[in-house]
Amino acid sequence: MPPALVHPIAQERVALTASDIAFLDDLEQRTFRWFWDKTNPKNGLVPDREPTPSFSSVAAVGFGLTAYPIGVERGWVTRDAALERTLTTLRFLRDAPAGPAAAGVSGTRGFLYHFLDMESGQRFETVELSTIDTALCLAGALFCESYFDGADPAEAEVRALAEELYRRADWAWAATPRPPRISMGWTPEKGFHTYDWKGYNEAMIVYVLALGSPTHPAPENAWPAYTSTYKWETFHGQTFVNFAPLFGHQYSHVFLDLEGIQDAYMRGKGIDYFENSRRATLAQRAYAIANPGGFAGYGEDVWGLSACDGPADVERDVNGRRVRFYSYAARGAGYGDVRDDGTLTPSAAAASLPFTPDLSVRALRTMVSRWGSDLFGPYGFRDAFNPTFTFAASLRHGRVVAGKGWFDVDALGIDQGPILAMIENQRSGLVWRTMRKNQGVVRGLRQAGFTGGWLAGAAH
16 A cells, blocks of 8 residues: 655645745746746747847747736736737747748647747747647647636637647657657657657656647557656655756646646655655755755755756866856756756746745745845846856856856746746646646546546546
8 A cells, every 4th residue: 555645735835924925926027027028929929038039939938828817817917918918829829830841830740849930930940849848838828728718709719729729739640759658859850859758857748738639649558658767766865756957847837736636656656746846846955955066155045956047068177176067958956867067047946836835935035135136137037047157258148247156147938937837826826726627638637547636526
């Protein structure tokens, strides 16, 4: 018999003070404004990064779609304004040119290229057709499908458009190279990638949407194939399914309420994926406190390794040892897998708010207090910072501030999105509550073998 399912997080949820809540409200509104102000209003495409000019990230488009109803609920935009922005986005995605050509299209077989030109919406250079980025975009669309539930013709159109986009995605095709697993991507030049989605990582949302598809579902045994490569290990006092960067414990959780429901794997461990993410977050914090790399700033209230910008791809001496620094990289710390160059991203702590609310708020407020306007601005947090990196170098991103270290100048859509959505999930559960009503999500979770909790009472 597996141990009983427990939720030690429950009592911590009431730990936030009025001052903490006011801080989160301010951060959430600033982050929402980034999506509202920086998205191309003509087509709904969200920039990969800003203020540095960039292409659009289709995952960021999904997070933008998630942002608009949050803005309505918080009173930052009207329902009509959010509805108009949502329709602009979904209509553009529906009408964007598609096909197997290498240029002049936005995707094929219902999948979108990872990056799109901000104006034309067509494939940027030779990037891949991305299953995870498409899944995050579709998740945002399905959130809008379930949120805009009124009888108004415009709201009905949102529902129809989102469902059409979801039904287009040919997950069976994406699993053809090495079934039942789903390929990470495809290009017209080289065909499918040689890598498939194997657990544990950010791709839970890929498999849930693929298994829930009413038109082109993934093979029925795709979920056990995904979980078969899990690594259940102990790291810094926590035992959990390991994945080193925190975004892997956060992205799917933006949309999926995984507290109190279990698949076969987690039933065997006596926990759920919510608790798993809590443990991963606590392990990262413990790693930062231990600070084996001796990096500046790390401690009980300054932590968070995930995919983010960094200063440069160079090597420098730090405290008597040679350190390899990176520009954009998937930083992380887990069992047998540590990539740490002293660069932290506020999104790592912020997107763990539902899992470790008190600890996450303390970390975020400490970052603002200690680094001020170098890290925090009108649109919330800049993507990353590194107090250790004080060197002269040809920087790939950001700037070095004398006596303080390196700070990014950009915010990234794929980090802003989880900050915004997970603050809201911590405060009201809006995204989770809404997605529980979505038939594709419910169907996908059940196909993956999830049972219990809210899922037991969800409509078929």
